[in-house]
Amino acid sequence: MSLAAGPGRGGGASAAQLPDELQLVVDKHVAYVQSLDTVRQYSFAMRLRRLTLTCSSAETNSNTISRNIFASAAYTGAWWPCIYSTIPRHYQEKDFSTLSSAAYMRMEDLARRLVMIHTCSIPARRSKYWL
Amino acid sequence: MTDGFGELEKRLPDGKMKIAKYIASLQQPNGTFAGDQWGETDSRFLFCGFLALSLLGMLPTQRPNEPPIIDLTAATDHIKACQNFDGAFGVAPGAESHSGQVYTCVGALTLAGELDSYLGEEGKDRLGAWLSERQLPSGGLNGRPEKLVDVCYSWWVLTSMAMIDRVHWIDQKKLTSFILQCQDPDQGGLADRPGDMVDVFHTCFGIAGLSLLRYPGLVEVDPA
Numbered sequence: 001m002s003l004a005a006g007p008g009r010g011g012g013a014s015a016a017q018l019p020d021e022l023q024l025v026v027d028k029h030v031a032y033v034q035s036l037d038t039v040r041q042y043s044f045a046m047r048l049r050r051l052t053l054t055c056s057s058a059e060t061n062s063n064t065i066s067r068n069i070f071a072s073a074a075y076t077g078a079w080w081p082c083i084y085s086t087i088p089r090h091y092q093e094k095d096f097s098t099l100s101s102a103a104y105m106r107m108e109d110l111a112r113r114l115v116m117i118h119t120c121s122i123p124a125r126r127s128k129y130w131l
Numbered sequence: 132m133t134d135g136f137g138e139l140e141k142r143l144p145d146g147k148m149k150i151a152k153y154i155a156s157l158q159q160p161n162g163t164f165a166g167d168q169w170g171e172t173d174s175r176f177l178f179c180g181f182l183a184l185s186l187l188g189m190l191p192t193q194r195p196n197e198p199p200i201i202d203l204t205a206a207t208d209h210i211k212a213c214q215n216f217d218g219a220f221g222v223a224p225g226a227e228s229h230s231g232q233v234y235t236c237v238g239a240l241t242l243a244g245e246l247d248s249y250l251g252e253e254g255k256d257r258l259g260a261w262l263s264e265r266q267l268p269s270g271g272l273n274g275r276p277e278k279l280v281d282v283c284y285s286w287w288v289l290t291s292m293a294m295i296d297r298v299h300w301i302d303q304k305k306l307t308s309f310i311l312q313c314q315d316p317d318q319g320g321l322a323d324r325p326g327d328m329v330d331v332f333h334t335c336f337g338i339a340g341l342s343l344l345r346y347p348g349l350v351e352v353d354p355a
Binding site for chain 1: 341
């Protein structure tokens with residue numbers, strides 16, 4: 001679990017190679033890390049983290065709960081590409097510090113759904129929670 | 132790594148001291164540190180505070196002729212209280228031993244210069260034995276008993292063993308093989324276990340673990 005996961009999957013080499021034949025694929029790892037500078041899901045993770053901080057500064061009991069939800073969402077890693085695509089543009093660009101209570105509740109609901117999407121481990125079932 | 136302290140001082144006069152004072156303000160009466168102004172305490176925050184202060188050159192041991200900005204004795208006393216009968220450390224006094232917490236506590240004692248005097252060879256043996264038992268038949272390491280192996284513990288466990296000079300107590304060849312099996316050989320990155328999705332977190336700690344294992348071609352990483 002991390003801020004941003006994928007797109008690849010570990011273990012591809014192990015089936016075809018004996019343990020003694022495994023080598024560190026340095027160039028591939030460098031390219032992977034460089035790609036993190038531009039992928040949209042990483043940018044979105046940062047936005048969620050900023051939102052988490054904004055929520056915590058409001059410092060009410062209900063916001064503490066929300067903060068935990070957003071923190072959970074921000075630290076989920078497996079399905080960022082599909083999660084990001086579900087966020088309405090309005091929310092992606094919103095200045096969260098000016099959200100009204102009603103809008104905030106909608107964001108909270110959104111975060112809950114993000115967690116639900118993430119915790120649904122069977123890809124085919126994800127559509128059930130599509131926003 | 133980039134040294135940006137010069138730039139910091141240029142943009143924010145006395146910036147290093149301001150940061151150090153903020154960190155120091157998070158220390159609690161019992162010696163531990165809070166993560167922020169809302170007060171959650173954890174040995175992770177204590178270690179992060181120590182590490183940041185050491186990078187800033189603001190630990191009391193680094194400025195022997197200046198008034199200390201933190202209570203080092205209270206902090207190390209708190210760390211020592213987190214040690215359990217099995218030789219490992221928990222998140223707080225009385226909490227279950229966990230290798231992530233072992234890293235933070237051993238690291239904090241190392242930065243404070245008290246690791247050798249506190250643990251001694253007997254303490255290192257006991258802690259080293261607990262850490263060695265984190266290795267499972269696959270070669271990977273877990274965080275505590277009965278848990279799954281995970282590449283990130285190649286750092287948390289192994290760096291703790293490096294700080295107490297016990298890296299040779301585990302099967303290094305099998306751990307190296309396990310880490311390499313977690314690679315995506317096509318798109319790069321390492322996953323927590325073979326078959327899972329890669330991410331930057333496990334990529335970082337997997338490669339750091341390989342560095343501790345002296346994998347050819349990698350720069351040597353500082354355990355603390």
